[in-house]
Amino acid sequence: MSRLQPSDNATLQEWLDYLESLHRTPIDLGLDRIRVVADKLKLELPFVKITVGGTNGKGSTCAMLEAILLASGYKVGTYTSPHLIDFNERIRVDGEQASDQDIIDQFHKIERVRGETTLSYFEYTTLAALMLFEGRKLDVAVLEVGLGGRLDAVNLVDADCAIITSVDIDHTAYLGDTREKIGLEKAHIFRPGRPAICADPMPPQTIMDYAGRIGADLWLFGKDFNYSGDRQQWAYGGRSQRRSGLAYPALRGANQLLNASAALAALEALRPRLVVPQQAVRIGLSQVSLPGRLQILPGTPTIILDVAHNPHAAAALGQNLDAMGYFPHTHAVIGMLNDKDIPAVVAKLANRVDHWYCASLEGPRGTSGQDLAAMVRQALAATTGQPSLEETSTEVHRVKPPEEGRPGVRSVAVPPVPAHTVKVSNFENPVQAFTEARKQAAENDRILVFGSFATVGPVLDELGRKAT
Missing domain, CATH: 3.40.1190.10 (Mur-like, catalytic domain)
Structure with missing residues (x-):
């Protein structure tokens, strides 16, 4: 009614x-x-x-x-x-x-x-x-x-x-x-x-x-x-x-x-x-200007805002991130609607992100941060071939195989060497996720905010409020 x-x-x-x-x-x-x-x-x-x-x-x-x-x-x-x-x-x-x-x-x-x-x-x-x-x-x-x-x-x-x-x-x-x-x-x-x-x-x-x-x-x-x-x-x-x-x-x-x-x-x-x-x-x-489309804000750490929300746009976003040069770590604030192909979007950026900050979006089409984090972990596991691990992080380790079978060489298992660690966290809203990303990011890192207009908009609004 x-x-x-x-x-x-x-x-x-x-x-x-x-x-x-x-x-x-x-x-x-x-x-x-x-x-x-x-x-x-x-x-x-x-x-x-x-x-x-x-x-x-x-x-x-x-x-x-x-x-x-x-x-x-x-x-x-x-x-x-x-x-x-x-x-x-x-x-x-x-x-x-x-x-x-x-x-x-x-x-x-x-x-x-x-x-x-x-x-x-x-x-x-x-x-x-x-x-x-x-x-x-x-x-x-x-x-x-x-x-x-x-x-x-x-x-x-x-x-x-x-x-x-x-x-x-x-x-x-x-x-x-x-x-x-x-x-x-x-x-x-x-x-x-x-x-x-x-x-x-x-x-x-x-x-x-x-x-x-x-x-x-x-x-x-x-x-x-x-x-x-x-x-x-x-x-x-x-x-x-x-x-x-x-x-x-x-x-x-x-x-x-x-x-x-x-x-x-x-x-x-x-x-x-x-x-x-x-x-x-x-x-x-x-x-010409258009907020939220590969919008790069001045200052450090580098902040990139992009409303990419489907696999085609995410693939283009990945190429654009690669063209930006080297950053020690990339922190991704992501929030998406539940009618989008979330696994495919995450897969396009899986090898470029070190920490995923999954934010809840409101409304009947919104995905909760907890559900989104679970989907991100599954997508990362499918993309990297590694099993999904802890709720707050997905860690990938490399193990050197023992040199078995070689004459005169004793089989020795080399202890696991910590490799690239991908963390996945969930938050109540995009602003909360972005605030945490800024706390975690070093000056020479970059923070990507993407996945929906409903993700980028609140963060852009928050940045505007703080600027004034």
Whole structure:
């Protein structure tokens, strides 16, 4: 049963609590309900619309598009999810977060017309973002797809250009358990006769088949657009446009040039409607920022924040950690949702972490720190071939075998030599886990915080509070 509608002087948090109580399930994919309410609102979006879907890289691609378009002088709205600290992060106009009152005003409008139609939290907030954008007379909106594509609320919008950044295994309960099934779900953000950008170097055949079936203008990485670079700069090459002498994006990570090239391909495809000077590309890429994506904080020990929460993202995170150089020890604060492939994520980083600090996450999808620690130990044992040991640590020892069988040599068992010790601990929340990691880490060590927005967000908030 939903709560009573918030009063006229209700806070944004009270409204958000109300939205969470409206619908029977937190995730209920489908466009029927949101279309009914959108029709009642007579929603019109008379600006260029770019939707961005994919397993990983969506947020970075949206941030680059936003930064480049702002540098070009356009009025830009950006809708992303989820948020790290404040809900307002999800809705931005000209790079500034929407105010509480701006968002509440849209909620009131939706509530007045929706009648008996219940909306999920994401459907409701998506409509609020679109209505706010409509009222601000934008030139262009950048909209991040929440989950999948075909039945996601953002797919209500007929995009002028759609981007798929990558396709990998995640959200299998909703999207399927193969790249082909997941790719088909994501491909539904494409529209007939309009640019459809796919930045996955090895796209599932279902994406190409669907684009062909509906007559979308499919742009494939490696065929229609590409990038090249050296240590100093990089270049984008598209169907008829080349941009050279570009500085590397301010966002860190091995895949950021792939994301940047997808953004530039979309802008090339939209050239008849959006003019983007070369200098705007340079400025936008140099100024783009996105908290929680391989975010490295100043000071010692080195602190890295990354919302990686699936095997594909964890593999990229591992490569990026390797590229950072030598650190005596790596302390990993991890918190994950229970619908993620936790063993596979841990396996990608198993050989890079010395101490795992497993944090409980709240909510029905949250994993307790104790359960997470047990899964981490099992994953480490499976990855290293060693049995799981103590509750608080997993220790790996090497034993030199006796030299049996050699003539004239007495068999001698060499005592075990302590080798690399991997510790696993559990905590009540991410902040508690991070606090302990800072106590244990030496100045020249590094601390990695990852696994979920719900893990990185509280730690980032805590660091911000202490800084002020």
